[in-house]
Amino acid sequence: MLHVESNKPGKAFFISCLLIFSLPDLALGQIEFEKPPINYSETDPDNRISELVQNLKSGNVTLEYSQQRGYLDSFLNALDISTTSQTLVFSKTSRQRRFISPQTPRAVYFNDDVYVGWIPDGEIIEISVADPKLGAVFYTIDQHKQISPVTIDRQLGQCLLCHASSHTDRIPGHIVRSVHTDRTGMPMLQSVAYRTTDRSPLSERWGGWYVTGTHGQQMHMGNLWSEETNQWSPIDQKSGSNLIDLSSKFDPTPYPTSHSDIVALMVLEHQVNMHNLITAANIEWRVYWEERNSQHVSREGTEAKLSEEDHYRLNLIANRIVAGLLFKQEARLTNPIQGTSQFQNEFEAKGPFDPQGRSLRQFDLTNRLFKYPCSYLIYSKSFQALPENLLNAIINQLKLTLNTSEDNDNFQIPIPQRQTLWSILKETQKELPKTWHPHFNPKPQTPNPKPQTLNPKP
Structure with missing residues (x-):
């Protein structure tokens, strides 16, 4: 099941992943990002990942495989993504949800333009990148294929079902969600669900996420799940607050670090x-x-x-x-x-x-x-x-x-x-x-102002 929720609390619902259509099968004329001049699906991306793909093909860059985490460590290093950015989400709200649980959370790493998702024993590394012309573009690395050069595959239909939906205002985008889950990590059907931004109060953040750090009396939804499988049972939020060690929740050994830093989550x-x-x-x-x-x-x-x-x-x-x-x-x-x-x-x-x-x-x-x-x-x-x-x-x-x-x-x-x-x-x-420049003083707008240029003459 694929979890989808409204921005409004209490409007969570589920839809089957076995959809009879995929996004590219929809009438593309109704999708802004498939219109000219964007032509999202047909346009070759130009971003940090597409550059890495070319460097892998030319042999300028190689990715090393390790038995513990596959290509993850080498991939993060190639893109200068620090493991201190690690945040951990245990809700089953992504493509590899069957591998995700409170005992095996999905790790998310990021820098200014690339986001990486990894799960111990997962089949793929999930990647999204901010492309300057296209918006979010999605890729995967097969963790079971030990080949050289490593293949990084662009993804369209399956990723866009969620990442070009109401969650992203119908543009190819990224998502941070906050949901209540049961003890397996499954989002609760009748409970609240939020799309999180920097405007969200802390009380609505991090449901389904682990959070390490201190925050005083401010409560959040992180580090907690319901023992019930069909309904959310009230939990004292204080029990999930101000945690600095997650070892009582799961075994962090397979992960590069044991943190799900609250500051990284906010950024x-x-x-x-x-x-x-x-x-x-x-x-x-x-x-x-x-x-x-x-x-x-x-x-x-x-x-x-x-x-x-x-x-x-x-x-x-x-x-x-x-x-x-x-x-x-x-x-x-x-x-x-x-x-x-x-x-x-x-x-x-x-x-x-x-x-x-x-x-x-x-x-x-x-x-x-x-x-x-x-x-x-x-x-x-x-x-x-x-x-x-x-x-x-x-x-x-x-x-x-x-x-x-x-x-x-x-x-x-x-x-x-x-x-x-x-x-x-x-x-x-x-x-x-x-x-x-300090000498530039824009004139007040007239009813029909003339267009400006990027490099006005002095």
Whole structure:
């Protein structure tokens, strides 16, 4: 059975995996990401995994097989993914659910653009990557084939059944879910289910996950399951709180580390949501503009220019990205958070840093996740690959928001801290347009503003 849930509590349900159709069999005209210019299924990916595939074929990179974890260790090393990012999920909510249980949780590892799922004795390593043009792209490595070069296979239909569904707002995306489970890890049919983001209160997070770390009096759903098989039985949440050792829950020996770090979990939830927002914006604008331009060329014989309506739509899309970048309505912390691994130190060390040693990767963990609340994914290839008009609309909104003299409760960022954020961005984001430069002052929008370019002339 494949578990699927609504964003609203109490709306969990099950559907059979033996579906009579697969996603590619649906009317592709109804799926935005299969329209031009995205053409998701037909387009060759260009991302960290596709690069690794080429390096494996050319012999520039090799993956070593070990009896304990197959290709996992070598694969993580090849992509510079630290094992301190390990988070452990025991709910049966993924492709290899028959191998998953509270005694054999699925491990998830990640860096800024790649997510890796592994289970002891599992048949495959599951991989998803943020592709700058396509969104989430999925691959697997067969753990039973000891061949050279190793084959990394792209996956479409089976993965997209969940990863291009209502869970991801119908775009190819990543998912973090929180569910109540029974003692086998099976999600409870009549209980709550949540799609987790950085806006989710801790009380709704980590159902079906192991969590190591301290968090004071803040309760969460992690480290617990029901002994009943048909209904959720109330459990004292305190018994699953502030755990720093999971050895009483399962044998961690097969895993690279024994942690499921609470800080790594919080970063994972923000990153997944931000990647999905970037993908949705990229697909929505590119498909809209392709259709708009093709109609105009057919009618007028020339390429379309941005109209007032186009600018309005552009700014609506940009607003969603800015809200994600600046952690709008982020769930606030009421007690300090402390992880159990070296994840926090390694993550902060990546930078980049401004001349004063400040970085968007530095944590707060007392009142909110990051000290300087602007997402580090602003440095990502996915963000920088957004269409020119959309990228400039985002940048202008960021500049106006961070340099405003008016308070805005939605962002929960004090005015002095906004100015600090803008200063950090100017010093560390060298690849973006000249709109970052301190001499640039955008003119107030007119009813029909002219389109901007990525590199305006001085």
